[in-house]
Amino acid sequence: MIVLGVESSCDETSVSVTQDGKTILSNVVFSQITTHQAFGGVVPEVASREHIKKMTVVFEEALQKAKITAKDIDLVAVTKGPGLIGSLLVGINGAKAFAFANDIPIIGVHHIAGHIYANQIESTMEFPLIALVVSGGHTELILMKDHYSFEKLGETQDDAVGEAYDKIARVLELGYPGGPAIDELAHTKAPTYAMPRIQTKGDYDFSYSGLKSHVINLVNTLKMKKEPIDKAGLASAFQQAAVKHLIDKSLKAVEDTHAKMFIVAGGVSANKHLRSEVEAHFTHVKTSVPPFAYCTDNAAMMGIAGYYQYQKNPVSDSMRINGHSRLNLE
């Protein structure tokens, strides 16, 4: 089965061609990152304007690179949410028009399901598994007892881990996006500051606002006293605390559910410290992190998730399918 995937939920315009939920025939990603760097973050209206400039040309490239035509496609899988609504609507309406013109069924796919299924590219999921979803908008633990079955065990009570990274990168003047910048700098030095203990309500919940505020207050105090800031030592201290929180909660979830596998999904899965900590701490179960190229938003993961969604429930959506800025995974 050949699936054409379409992703436009944030600042990447992407179209893919994948086969049988595994093989990537093409995955074209047009990243707007340089456009948004000038603003220090993603500006929704700017993102939407970029998507419409690129949508059809990204479709064309994806078909050309896969060496197929529209006739060869069995299913169109498009991100229906969550995400920036203006951006989502460009991808959804483009995908609907393509599906209608070429008489192909279309389904809307949850963006986080896509991130989770990025793990199917190089690994094979074994159930039950625990998925740790980490990005600029999400920090959650999901139990999967089978393909396309999602049970949320817990989530962040406040900030997402990626959001905390971005804020701290801004305070340390490391630029945008902040995650990779902190990760790089943290690797050059051991922690030189103490971080607070993180407390949460539930066993599988997360909290990053306390850690974030602590770092921001520390920087402000040092600045006020005109004392030097050891940026590398601080980045390292923050990163170790932030990742330890993820590892601790994930270990507990894996243990409590007797999961056979632990996987990481979302933009923060590209974090090198997180990847090495997963390898170090989860020696008792199978693990997977997506290949680096598929950690950030891309249409290949949407096509693969779409394949499994359609296997489980072979019903296409109508032409009334719409985008949703907020959407539960279930």
Added chain:
Amino acid sequence: MSQSLKHLVLDSATDYLYIGIFEEDKPLREYYELGHNDHSVKLMDELTKLFDALNMKVTDLASIIVGNGPGSYTGVRIGVVVAKMLAWTKDVPLYTVSSLALMASGHTGKVLAWIDARRNHAFLGLFEVSETSMKALDKEQYTHLDTYKDTVAFDKETTSGKPNIKKLFNSNLLTHATHIHAVAPVYLRQTEAERNLNDK
């Protein structure tokens, strides 16, 4: 081989959603309704119904004509991405037209067509519209509405109107998109973030 003379016309830049299929300049079927922030739900759904009712395919079209703004940023993008996609994937010639001209075409006389842009501002255009044709009298702009009204003469002003395609076919207001991928909405305004950046 019979040559197709059918045209699809779309506009979703205003509160109204317009979809029409024409044989030369005669409407075969049209949809024109006040939307409720649901152009994204309705456009492809209603368009599919029109094609089904006429037993037509996208390949039966001689051209696609899309209103490319100005207007609601999100609304205009929905129409433009659909038109671009249909035109590109089935190799149908694509034409763009001002959404203000489409609105004005439904009226006659010196027509001031405008779309509210808040703070007493509007996206507006001034047209001379006859029973059979029309032309633009001024460049379309984003400006203070009342100030503009004081400087020009017009017979009527309007914020809606069902398009009259015959008048547009007889005008010079349609632009052939020689490069479909490059078609983008006409916003007439930079984003707030860009304006703030430029002010620095």
